[in-house]
Amino acid sequence: MATAYFMQLLTQMSEARTDQEHMEIYMISKPSIPDRTNYILGKSVQSPLSEMIWTGKQLKQLGAGILAIPCITAHFFHDELQDEVGLPVMNAVEETAVCLWNRGIKHVGILATEGTIQSQIFQRVLEGYGISSEIPDKEMQQIITDMIYHDIKEGKTVDIERFGRVSAELNEKGAQVVILACTELSLIKKDFPIGTGYLDVMEVLAAKTVQKCGRLRAEYRKLITL
Structure with a gap:
């Protein structure tokens, strides 16, 4: 579902008035690529890299x-x-950090897979821009993991109140903005009125891709609402 939504964003963010003005997009959806989080956490010896390179x-x-x-x-x-x-x-991680830095954000929360959290790919890049970050505690991270793998990926309805609890915990720790740093979580923002104070990494990636390959609609130039 995340890839399908990404394709939708590329289309709706493009300043195109005819079919011919849209970007040319090639897509390969390859669900056989081994799970990234399991490899990063050492739960699997199957690296996804070779399949990604292919x-x-x-x-x-x-x-x-x-x-x-x-x-x-x-x-x-x-x-x-x-x-x-x-x-x-x-690089969606780098582009997200730039987006936050441009808005003067200094303290964020990160909602992501355990693989993204444990590898610290976001934390390290954010630190380079002078942005501190918070992550959920063990109990709250399990809620997010369950949402990603057992709700969204399986096509089930997300318990939006539980999602709100995790976000609130990060806000209480001082986060000015909560980063939706997993493209499955982007579908929550798409389907529910979660309010302000979020930055969706999928939207950042789509907007920056459109800027590279086409023309971005004006309404997508600012992706953070505070």
């Missing part, structure tokens, strides 16, 4: 000039993937 090279052969990955945990492999494929790979 997929990137297929897209390159089709004519792609840049790659975008609507999976944030997969950004753990960003640099190796970019080097092996030989194409620029959009």
Whole structure:
């Protein structure tokens, strides 16, 4: 569902008035790629990198000039993937940090998979921009993990009150903005009126991809509402 929503965002964010003005997009959906979080956490010896490299090279052969990955945990492999494929790979983590820095945000909360949290790919990049971060405690992280793997991925309804509890905990720790740092969590923002104070990494990735390849609609130039 996350990839389908990413494609939707690319279309609705594009300043295109005719079919011919839209970006040319090549997509490969490859669910056989091993789970990124399980590998990062040492629960699996199957690295997803080789399959990601193969997929990137297929897209390159089709004519792609840049790659975008609507999976944030997969950004753990960003640099190796970019080097092996030989194409620029959009960096959603870096672009999110830039977006926050441009708005003067100094303290954020991170909602993501355990793989993204434990690998600290967000924390390290944010720190480089002078932005401190908070993560959920063990109990709250389990709520987010269950939502990602057992609700959203399985097509079930999310308990929005539980989601709100986790966000509130991060706000209580001082987070000015809560980052939806997993593209499955982007679907919560799409389907529920969760309010202000969030930054959706999927929206950041889509907007920056459109800026690289086409023209971005004006209403998507500011993605944080406070």
